[in-house]
Amino acid sequence: MDLSEIVSITGMPGLYKVTSQRSNGVIVKSLIDDSSKFIPARLHSISPLENITIYVMDSDGNRELSKIFEAMQKAEAKNPVVDSKCSKDELLTYFKSIVPDYDEEQVYTSDIKKIVKWYTLLKSKDLLKKSSAKKKAKVSSEEE
Numbered sequence: 632m633d634l635s636e637i638v639s640i641t642g643m644p645g646l647y648k649v650t651s652q653r654s655n656g657v658i659v660k661s662l663i664d665d666s667s668k669f670i671p672a673r674l675h676s677i678s679p680l681e682n683i684t685i686y687v688m689d690s691d692g693n694r695e696l697s698k699i700f701e702a703m704q705k706a707e708a709k710n711p712v713v714d715s716k717c718s719k720d721e722l723l724t725y726f727k728s729i730v731p732d733y734d735e736e737q738v739y740t741s742d743i744k745k746i747v748k749w750y751t752l753l754k755s756k757d758l759l760k761k762s763s764a765k766k767k768a769k770v771s772s773e774e775e
Contacts, residue, residue, distance in 0.1 A: 634680035634697055637662070637758065639749075641676040646752055649679075662756055680749070685742065686734035694730065696746070700759060702729050703750050712754075715747040722747065 636649050638659065647659035647670075656671040670677060684693035703712060706729055713725045719740050726733065726743045753759050 637680045637753070639678045639680065639683070640670055641678075643670075643675070646680070646749055662752055662758075685730070685746075686737040687730065688732045688734055694733075696749075699730060699746060700750055700753070704759060712747060712750060715744045715751065 638647050638649055638657075640647060640659070645661060645663045647661055647668075649657050650660050650667065651658040653669075655673070656669055656675075657677060658667060658669050660667050680696055683696045685696070685699065686692065687694045710725070710728055713721050715722075722740060722743050726746075750759075
């Protein structure tokens with residue numbers, strides 16, 4: 632799953648796709664309303680989703696967000712994604728079924744809520760399927 636062009640920006644809701652980079656910031660396009668904005672690097676922290684991890688209890692200590700999204704996709708048929716606005720207990724129960732080994736002391740309910748929101752947004756924009764299709768196409772072209 633390729634999340635390198637999708638970013639989260641501090642102080643701004645939602646997710647953004649990087650369309651261009653400048654020396655003093657980036658130009659992004661909102662995934663929510665398709666508006667374009669210049670984001671100065673001196674005012675905002677810009678985090679690509681591919682660099683975001685959550686704490687887990689296994690030997691690595693972290694798990695990439697893309698792997699969590701993949702687990703959410705696989706489990707969706709038997710365990711539909713909950714709404715990010717549901718109760719704390721429902722969110723925790725759902726996330727525990729997806730990532731049973733997450734560190735409950737370091738991963739907060741607000742983190743889980745954000746992950747569910749991001750997953751729902753990326754799925755609605757078909758960015759999860761496209762990235763999987765790109766990966767398969769890349770693997771098949773390498774095999775030739």
